Amino acid sequence: MNYMLANMLLAILPMTRWFGLKRRILRALGIVIADGASVCGHVRFYGAGQVTIGHDTWVGPATEFHTASGADITIGDRCDIAPGVAFVTGSHDMGDAHRRAGRDIAASIAIGAGTWIGARAMILGGARIETGSMIAAGSLVLAKSWPANTLLMGTPARAVRQLDGGQ
Structure with a gap:
């Protein structure tokens, strides 16, 4: 994967045009x-x-996708990701007083079909958000499996209500 080249090209191509070329x-x-x-x-x-x-x-x-070897990011069909969302698969175990950022760790992120993620939300490694969910703007989603059709909100995010699961 040549992410550096992808980043350079996405910086110079029109913001909201030429989607076929970008694909x-x-x-x-x-x-x-x-x-x-x-x-x-x-x-x-x-x-x-x-x-x-x-x-x-x-x-x-x-939007930013930060992956690590063996820690992938999967976004389902028909999702809407607002501006400035960050997906971050990597982190660290807590170290000792000599260096608090201990051993590197990473976990995959999975976003179910039909999910809407609000502006500047951050999704951390290990988060699994099931279909039809909504993440409020500015929320911080921690490593956890979240059920389908759930409204997540806050820092850290918590389930505030169940959404209608109908078509």
């Missing part, structure tokens, strides 16, 4: 992106893990 370029650079997915400008990819973006998913401007 072809991202696929050629190792990102798995389904037909109909739209990746806006200034989206950034970092790390050694795989990013997969589903069919008809919208990835807003300035």
Whole structure:
């Protein structure tokens, strides 16, 4: 995966146009992106893990995908990701007083189909958000499995209500 080249190209291509061209370029650079997915400008990819973006998913401007080897990010079909969202798979165990950031750890992130993620939300490694959920703007989603059709809100995010699961 050549994320550096992807980042450079996404910085110079039009912000909300040429989605077909962007898909072809991202696929050629190792990102798995389904037909109909739209990746806006200034989206950034970092790390050694795989990013997969589903069919008809919208990835807003300035979204960041931080992966680690063996810790992938999977975004389902028909998701909407607002501007400035960050997906971060890596972290550290707590170290001792000599250095608090201990051993590197990483875990995959999975976002279920139809999920809406509000502006500047942050999703941390180990988070698994099931289908039809909504994450409020500015929320911090920690490592946990969250049920389908759940509204998550806050820092750290908590389930504030169950959403209608109908079509």
